[in-house]
Amino acid sequence: MPEHHAQxxxxxxxxxxxxxxxVSLDGRYITVNDALGQMLGxxxxxxxxxxxxxxxxxxxxxxxxxxxxxxxxGSQREFTAVQRYSPRTGGVLWLEVSVxxxxxxxxxxACAVTQLRDVTAERAQAERLQALSDQLDVAVQAxxxxxxxxxxxxxxVQVTERWQVLMGGDPQARRASLRWWWQRIHRADRPQVRSxxxxxxxxxxxxxxxxHRALLPDGHWRWLAFRGRIVKRSPEGRPVRMAGTLTDxxxxxxxxxxxxxxxxxxxVMIGYWDAQQRNRFGNQRYVDWYAQPPxxxxxxxxxxxxxxxxxxxxxxxxxxxxxxxxxxxxxxITTPDGRVLDTLLQxxxxxxxxxxxxxxxxxxxxxxxxxxxxxxxxxxxxxRITLEAIGDGVITTDADGRVTFMNPVAQxxxxxxxxxxxxxxxxxVMPLWNDQARRAVLNPIRVTLRERQVVRxxxxxxxxxxxxxxxxxxxxxxxxxxxxxxLIGGVIVFHDVTEKQHLAERxxxxxxxxxxxxxPNRTTLLDQLALTLEQAGPQxxxxxxxxxxxxxxxQVNDTLGHALGDEVLRQVAARLQLEMxxxxxxxxxxxxxxxILLAEAVTAPEIQAIxxxxxxxxxxxxxxxxxxxxxxASLGAALYPGDGTDADILIRRAxxxxxxxxxxxxxxxxxxxxxxxxxxxxxxVMMRALRTAVQAQAFHLVYQPQVNVRxxxxxxxxxxxxxxxxxxxSVSPATFIPLAERMGVMLHLGTWVLREAARQAQAWRxxxxxxxxxxxxxxxxxxxxxxxxxxxxxxxxxxxxxxxLELEVTETLLMHDVPRVRQVLQELKGLGVTLSLDDxxxxxxxxxxxxxxxxxxxxxxxxxxxxxxxxxxxxxGAIVSLGRTLGLQVIAEGVETPAQERLxxxxxxxxxxxxxxxxxxxxxxxxxxxxxWGQRRTRVSGP
Numbered sequence: 001m002p003e004h005h006a007q008x009x010x011x012x013x014x015x016x017x018x019x020x021x022x023v024s025l026d027g028r029y030i031t032v033n034d035a036l037g038q039m040l041g042x043x044x045x046x047x048x049x050x051x052x053x054x055x056x057x058x059x060x061x062x063x064x065x066x067x068x069x070x071x072x073x074g075s076q077r078e079f080t081a082v083q084r085y086s087p088r089t090g091g092v093l094w095l096e097v098s099v100x101x102x103x104x105x106x107x108x109x110a111c112a113v114t115q116l117r118d119v120t121a122e123r124a125q126a127e128r129l130q131a132l133s134d135q136l137d138v139a140v141q142a143x144x145x146x147x148x149x150x151x152x153x154x155x156x157v158q159v160t161e162r163w164q165v166l167m168g169g170d171p172q173a174r175r176a177s178l179r180w181w182w183q184r185i186h187r188a189d190r191p192q193v194r195s196x197x198x199x200x201x202x203x204x205x206x207x208x209x210x211x212h213r214a215l216l217p218d219g220h221w222r223w224l225a226f227r228g229r230i231v232k233r234s235p236e237g238r239p240v241r242m243a244g245t246l247t248d249x250x251x252x253x254x255x256x257x258x259x260x261x262x263x264x265x266x267x268v269m270i271g272y273w274d275a276q277q278r279n280r281f282g283n284q285r286y287v288d289w290y291a292q293p294p295x296x297x298x299x300x301x302x303x304x305x306x307x308x309x310x311x312x313x314x315x316x317x318x319x320x321x322x323x324x325x326x327x328x329x330x331x332x333i334t335t336p337d338g339r340v341l342d343t344l345l346q347x348x349x350x351x352x353x354x355x356x357x358x359x360x361x362x363x364x365x366x367x368x369x370x371x372x373x374x375x376x377x378x379x380x381x382x383x384r385i386t387l388e389a390i391g392d393g394v395i396t397t398d399a400d401g402r403v404t405f406m407n408p409v410a411q412x413x414x415x416x417x418x419x420x421x422x423x424x425x426x427x428x429v430m431p432l433w434n435d436q437a438r439r440a441v442l443n444p445i446r447v448t449l450r451e452r453q454v455v456r457x458x459x460x461x462x463x464x465x466x467x468x469x470x471x472x473x474x475x476x477x478x479x480x481x482x483x484x485x486x487l488i489g490g491v492i493v494f495h496d497v498t499e500k501q502h503l504a505e506r507x508x509x510x511x512x513x514x515x516x517x518x519x520p521n522r523t524t525l526l527d528q529l530a531l532t533l534e535q536a537g538p539q540x541x542x543x544x545x546x547x548x549x550x551x552x553x554x555q556v557n558d559t560l561g562h563a564l565g566d567e568v569l570r571q572v573a574a575r576l577q578l579e580m581x582x583x584x585x586x587x588x589x590x591x592x593x594x595x596i597l598l599a600e601a602v603t604a605p606e607i608q609a610i611x612x613x614x615x616x617x618x619x620x621x622x623x624x625x626x627x628x629x630x631x632x633a634s635l636g637a638a639l640y641p642g643d644g645t646d647a648d649i650l651i652r653r654a655x656x657x658x659x660x661x662x663x664x665x666x667x668x669x670x671x672x673x674x675x676x677x678x679x680x681x682x683x684x685v686m687m688r689a690l691r692t693a694v695q696a697q698a699f700h701l702v703y704q705p706q707v708n709v710r711x712x713x714x715x716x717x718x719x720x721x722x723x724x725x726x727x728x729x730s731v732s733p734a735t736f737i738p739l740a741e742r743m744g745v746m747l748h749l750g751t752w753v754l755r756e757a758a759r760q761a762q763a764w765r766x767x768x769x770x771x772x773x774x775x776x777x778x779x780x781x782x783x784x785x786x787x788x789x790x791x792x793x794x795x796x797x798x799x800x801x802x803x804x805l806e807l808e809v810t811e812t813l814l815m816h817d818v819p820r821v822r823q824v825l826q827e828l829k830g831l832g833v834t835l836s837l838d839d840x841x842x843x844x845x846x847x848x849x850x851x852x853x854x855x856x857x858x859x860x861x862x863x864x865x866x867x868x869x870x871x872x873x874x875x876x877g878a879i880v881s882l883g884r885t886l887g888l889q890v891i892a893e894g895v896e897t898p899a900q901e902r903l904x905x906x907x908x909x910x911x912x913x914x915x916x917x918x919x920x921x922x923x924x925x926x927x928x929x930x931x932x933w934g935q936r937r938t939r940v941s942g943p
Contacts, residue, residue: 019095019116022102025072025109027052036116041089052114057084057092067099071112077101082119094120144476146246148228150178152201152239157181163246166224168216186213186221193226200229201239208244225249247391269363270510275322275356277302286363290336313785314345321347321359328516328566330366332747342367342744344590346515362510366590367744392495393473396480399487401426401445413473413496415466430492431464444477445490452487454478463494472498514588516566517573525587525595529647532599536640543598544607547636547654548576548614550592551666556629558783564624568631571622579610579617595651604639604671611635611669619667632667634658643672687743689725690736694745699723701756702920705929706774706891709901710910714930716772716806718913719757720920721749747780751790754781758794760923761804769930774806774836782813788827795831802832806857810838814853822852829854836891840879858883860909862894873903880907 013020019036021029029047037044040055056064060083067079078100085093096117104110146163150156155178161171167184169176185193189212199205207229213221228244272281279300282290290297290305302318303311310331317327327347334340346362393410397403402425406418414421414430421429432441444455455477463471475494482488512524520528532543550572557565569592576586576594585597598607614635621628636657644650653672661670693699703717723731740746754775761773781787795802807828814821814837825835836857864876883890892904895914904912918929 019118021047021052021114021116023052023099023112023114025111027068030111039087039093039095039116039118040085041087055085055087057086060084064097068112071099071101072109074109082123085116092120093118094123144248147243148246149241149243151241152230155179166222166246166248167214168222184214186215189213211249223249269361271361271363272350272358273302273361274358277318279305280358286361288336317345317347318359321349322356324349324351324356326515329562332744340745340748341365348510348515360510362515364590392493393475394491394493395426395430395445396489396491397426397445397449398489399449401443401449401490403429404489410494413463413465413471413494415469426492429466433462433464433470443492444475445492448477448479448490448492449487452479470498471496517570517588519573519577519594520585520587522587522589522595525585525597526647528585528599529597529650532597533640533645533647542602542639542642543600544602544637544639545650545654546596546598546607546611546614547589547638547651547658548594548596549634549658549662550618551632551634551662553592553631556631560624560627560629564627564629567624568622568629571624572618572631575617576614579614595654602639607637607639607671608669611637615667615669634661634666635669636661636672637669638672683739686731686736686739690723690739690743691745693723694740694748697752699749699752700922701753701760702922703760703773703926704913704920705918705926705933706911706913707917707933708910709905709912712933714771714933715911716774717926718774718808718920719753719760719776721753722920741778741780744780746778747784750778750781754790755794755797758798758800758805762798762800765800765804770804772804772806772834774808774834776808776838777813779813782809782824788824788831791828791833792831795833803834806834806836808836808838808859811840818852825853825855855888857889857891860890860892862892862914865892865894865896865900865903876903877907880904880909884908 013031014033017035019033019039021032021036024030028049028051032044032047034044037047040047042050053061053064060081063081064083067076067081070076071079078098080096080098082094082096085095087093096119098115098117100113100115101109102111102113144162146166147160148163149158156175157178158175159169160174163169164171164173164176167176167181169180182190189210193210193212196205196208196210200208207227209225209227211223211225214224216222225247226244227247228242230239230241231243232239232241234240269286270281270283271279271286274280279297279302282297292305297305306314314331317329321327326349327345329345331343331345332340333343342365344364344366346360346364348360348362350357350359391409393413394405394407395403395410395414396405402423403421404423406414406416406421406429410430411417411421416424416429426443426445430443430445432443433439434441441461448455456475461473463473465471473494474497475492477490477492479487480489480491512521513519514521529545536543553565553568556568569588573586573588573594576596580586580596581598581600583600585599587595587597589595598610602610615633618631618633621630623629636654636659638644638650638654638657640650643653657670657672661668664670700722701719702722703719705714706716706718707713708715721733721737723733723736725731737746740749757773757775761771764771777787781790784790791805791807794800795805809825829835834856835854836859837855838859839861840858858879860876860879864873864879880890889911890909891911891913892900892909893913895901895904895912895916897916900914901912901916904910918926918933921929
């Protein structure tokens, strides 16, 4: 070669960073550069003359010898190979060897030029990448999710076998066309999928997380969860690559549907509102209540669903529930089909540690039981991104069961950080426990490593976190093999099902227990009673059902408020449980009613003894705050089989016996008998008729005049409610008024009376005969927060001047919650109506009421006129004198004889009402009477 070429080669040879050598035809080094000497751990000057093969690994010598022989015999001019070398410094080097034959001027083979490059680090990196790829493949195969990888802008997407199976494609194909994928998606689901993909690619959405249906080859639609996000962008920020997962959610949806079916068939309305008061759930009864389909109700604000007026009334309860305080209260609600129901609403906070995430709503129809009151995940990315995106926890181990990898979900559930967990035994990082068997559970990783097959975790397993928490999990473990089929480790994929289990358990508990007292509810007692009846044979000794109702408990709530009343109910429940046997069942029926099942054999004397013991324990005062509250109870008993062999019959007859106990003076126990059954059936017939009459407004008003006896003027009329049956017979108000109060329809009736009386008063006014109409106010009306608004509306709707409406209230209504009573009366007085105190003298007759409340008229009870007792006449005179002294108008009712008239005139009472002047009459009869009355002489009599 020319001299300058030789000089150039020498410079390159000596200063090259690659190892270089001239090798003779017998395989010995002729000359070696410094780089090769450093690789082999021998100075370059000492390598000349040494055999090159002494540094080659024995396993690679055969290949090297064959290649060099082919070079010598001229069958090849060069060769390249990757071989292992053993340097004098120890260890093994992987070198990429390139050998080129060199010929002399005659074209004869003279020697070979060898070039060696150290690829040890590259090979190690490749092996690590391969191991990671193998680990990823195993984890992807172990999970039930399909994985996809889309180069953005291309018509193809790279997919796993599982993805193809889920989409109904070819399991052997590793890519699918976007057109094929899109055509498999249900048309109704495509807009949402497209919207999320476009929003994510545009940067307005953090990821894609959407549920859709995919059409399978057999025509079946499968529900899938499609998740993913951008995993690579161009230097300019453009999306280059998206990756994600595809999850089969058929089983999850079926579980949700099964739970929904269960909740839809519970006898209560169940809903859930989050901390922002948005609807998240409602069973069928709940969504029927609001006449909205679930999809429409879901996500709506509570205020928008129930309306601003009801929301304003319920807001204090909502706020307290979101502060963590359980709430229980009652509302009278009109359903979309027009039924008026008394409803017990319970707001139960959803506590998650120190936070309140929302609240459950339980609504129970208590119309039939209430009488005088109304109580109370997300997937991650491909490769390690994919592992982190999987919503399940993922842990991989080596062949000895020691941890090699944990994704973030696994770290959170176990309480271990990955750096701490690596090389730790799987049992230490992921301890499993069987709550039912109360023993440790063998980790599935151990089983899969031993049996070399996929293993699922048995049910009832819980994971104990390093931080102290416990999570119920479901998991799958699978072995990991290398390409040669050797076991190199295992992978376990698991997820937390604690919340799902707790929700089901909590819903079941709430549906079967009373929230206020913790006692079983009526449904639970009925189940236990049905079981007892099923086990009872022909020779079964008697067992019994007790019906317990607290006497006059409404006064406790009216006096102390519902919060303290609830505390009394809790203490009553506790006392009842303490007095009963372990085999007995004490349940809360609702309100102040309790049911007790004496499930073991009892005799009538034993039941009497039990009843007397319960009565004694309930008579003892209850300490509630600073108050000592005394209540009594009425008990009714029905025995199996004499009083019935059916659960409903036994409870109904125990209820009837309880009402007999109340009728006979309360605070006692009574047993059921056949005569009582006839009375109960008669009352039930009357209740059905009354309910029908209320719905059909089959009532009318009659009017009894009130006159100034001295002047003869008609000073007003009293409106009285009457009920005539379809057969023409009349039902006494003394019969149907208490029944209406017990059924909870008195507010509806009272409002109708108020509006009808206002209408008639306006009719008389327009006819030129203005007449003040007095209307009796029931307790249900006066206690209604909307009562003043109802009076205002009656006046406004009928254009009636307020002075032509008189409202009669009894002393009993004024006994409790004086500040509220005063406020209501003052608001009524502000409307301009006249206020009359009815039946004065029969109650407390406290001067304090007359001073505290804006009363206009005292109405003397008829009992003082019918009595011939001298003391009653003295009291009568005192009442008249008191009224006149206080500037009040006094009117006597029930005047039937001229003697009574003369007595009242002598005492100074001129306004009277009674049969002496007129019986209650229809409007037409009253108009005729008014004409006849005007022709009479003016009555003037007195002392």
